[in-house]
Amino acid sequence: MRVPLATRLAHIYRLGVKELWSLLRDPAMLVLIVYTFTVSIYVAATAMPESLHNAAIAIVDLDGSPLSARIASSFYPPHFRSPVLVSAAQADAGLDNGDYTFVLAIPPDYQRDTLAGRAPDIQLNVDATRMSQAFTGNGYIQQIVAAEVGDFARRHQAAAPPVDLALRMRFNPNLEQSWFGSLTEIINNVTMLSVILTGAALIREREHGTIEHLLVMPVTPVEIMLAKIWAMGLVVVLAALAAMLFIVQGALQVPVRGSVALFVLVAALHLFATTSMGIFLATLARSMPQFGMLMVLVLLPLQMLSGGTTPRESMPELVQYLMLAAPTTHFVAAGQAILYRGAGIDVIWPQMLAIAAIGAVLFAGSLRRFRNTIAQMA
Known part of the structure; x- marks a missing residue:
């Protein structure tokens, strides 16, 4: 029997609301979200050692x-x-x-x-x-x-250098480290928290036994996955938007050159890919400690080699080509172009297309793995 589209959307919506209520009852995750998008960003912006200050x-x-x-x-x-x-x-x-x-x-x-x-x-x-x-x-x-x-x-009309170099800094004329550190931290935290929340949500259901309840309900694996993706993605987007407004632009007084709405749109595309990745990692792990170890192995290379910490041009060519398969590489490039240089969609559309394509591949792979996991539990 073919299920109407409206019924499927209702299932996805109600399952997503269930995920939000589960998150509200998890104080550890709530503390992590608040810390990641407040204290972590402020510390990353103000504690960077590169700026010279009060040197003796x-x-x-x-x-x-x-x-x-x-x-x-x-x-x-x-x-x-x-x-x-x-x-x-x-x-x-x-x-x-x-x-x-x-x-x-x-x-x-x-x-x-x-x-x-x-x-x-x-x-x-x-x-x-x-x-x-x-x-x-x-x-x-x-x-x-x-x-x-x-x-x-x-x-004194003595011998002087033949060329006088006049430097003009664009986008950050005073070379303020907080301008770079705060925005880069938001970009990195969007990736980290989306993987953590979706993976932890699936493992939490498995440990509490609620995944078996879902198996006897008239819902499909696609609906379960999409519910987790939209619910956890919404939490991360709202947290990142609040951090942008109140921490970056408010407390740190960092000017954002481009459109915040466009950045949110790119972040939503990126979250589709990273939340799918989080579900895939959760199907590989059998417990939260194993999931944490997998996250370390995956997140560190994604954040270190995506271009946020070190320019991609400074990396070996093989690493540059390999990292083109990671959504974080394109998200960092698009995010920096929007927030630092005020780029529009006419500039970042290749990155958006790449994120969408990688997200589709990750979603398909995660769905297949998720179906196999559910079949083994049934």
Whole structure:
């Protein structure tokens, strides 16, 4: 007997509502959802070590010239603390004691040699035990000194660099790390939480014995899967939207360049793929601990190699080609294009098409595995 479409949709709707009520009665999952889209995003945005802030710097000025004084005065908050003028002996002791992260030593006759076109060297000593500041601050100091020396040489009509490089940062002109960290965390958390919620929902039913109740009801495996997908996908979309509005744009004051509605649409496509993946992993695992181990093996490569943490161009070509089969690769590319660069659907439609195709394949594979699992339990 052929079941009418309206009846099938009613089954999917009621089963989805059942999933939502089950989630509301699971305090651990509720705490995980709230933490993932509030505290986790805020911490990821504000605790990134790449931005230089309040670095301690000392200067050994053996020249005592206007140029050396100009270099010393070019370091100021918030990137650096006010520079401390020290002797060479004090500089070594300060580095040993951890008082300074950087010590800039200006040699004697530095201004005279610069004006004569001899290109003298300046020594920069770095306390590399403070790794994040040492790596970033090294580049900051080189740029600052080069800019001051070049401007001084031009003012005195000395030999100056033939080309003056003017840098213009697009989309994040101040290189604020929180702008990148918060939005990337939302993109990663959408993937992680969708897999967790759908997989945990299926395993929870199996452990509580409610899956047997579903088998005696006039519902099909397709209806059961679609119910879990729309219910858990709705929870993740609403949580991500709330995080975007209240945490990213509200608490962190991060400007979102593109359409939030378009990002939600792409996220919904992506959730169709990742929730299907979560159901597939749940059919492979026999308990929650096994499901957790499978998630570690699957989620870490998806998040590390999808382009959110490291640009895909920096990866081996084989990895780049392999990751094209993962929905997260296309979701990260589309999400960054929308949120960072304000791209429209005319730009990201290839990524949307790829996500939809991969989602269809994952859904078909998960449905087949789910039917086999149910057949073994019947």
